[in-house]
Amino acid sequence: MLKVERFVNELMTSNCYVVYDEDTKRCLVIDPGSEKSLREIAFIEEHHLQLNYVIITHEHTDHNWGVNALREKFPSSKMICSEVCNKNVKRTNRTYFLFYYDDPDYRYEIAPADIIVSKRKEIIQWGDTDIQFVLTPGHSKGGMCISIENMLFTGDTIMPYKPYFNGRDSSEDDWNESVSKIISSYPPKTVIYPGHGEMLMMGEWYENEEFK
Secondary structure (H helix, E strand, O other): EEEEOOOOOOOOEEEEEEEEEEOOOEEEEEEEEEOOOOHHHHHHOOOOOEEEEEEOOOOHHHHHHOOOHHHHHHHOOOEEEOOOOOOHHHHHHOOHHHOOOOOOOOOOOOOOOOOEEEEOOEEEEEEEEEEEEEEOOOOOOOEEEEEEOOOEEOOOOOOOOOOOOOOOOOOHHHHHHHHHHHHOOOOOEEEEOOOOOEEEEEHHHHHHHHOO
């Protein structure tokens, strides 16, 4: 049985998730947004887990700042992101530091992903578990959601509130299309783990969301 541990990232209050199996000791990390990923690394080591994948839902800094730390600590792990995210991640990582960091000239780079999601829907096998990736542009061009069992990790596509659209690398029209695809693909009892805020059920979100 899979379990999920949430950590609130330390740049903006975005969510990072460690998904793990206590029996097989395999795990993956979704959206590590704290620079050094110290709590995630400590959790993995404390529970004697093997990190297989680092997955980022989109290219914004508050969802990927800790990727480098995890890959350095666990070099056998593989990074997964969408094709567009893989291209855009280097172009979007400086804006946040103008507001949230004490060095506006600070830069960081993420090495190219090991596994790139390019189709609208792709599935990889993780032990006995299927991981399904669904491309969901909207809040960012490189956005995607990750489906594991009855859980859906949605990044900034689905949250307790409507995401921000800056009009340059995001589109509300694309978001509406992505959300329609998600609603038609997953049942109301799907558990949503959003990029910001608390977990909620798909049906609960849809009943209270402005999209309708």
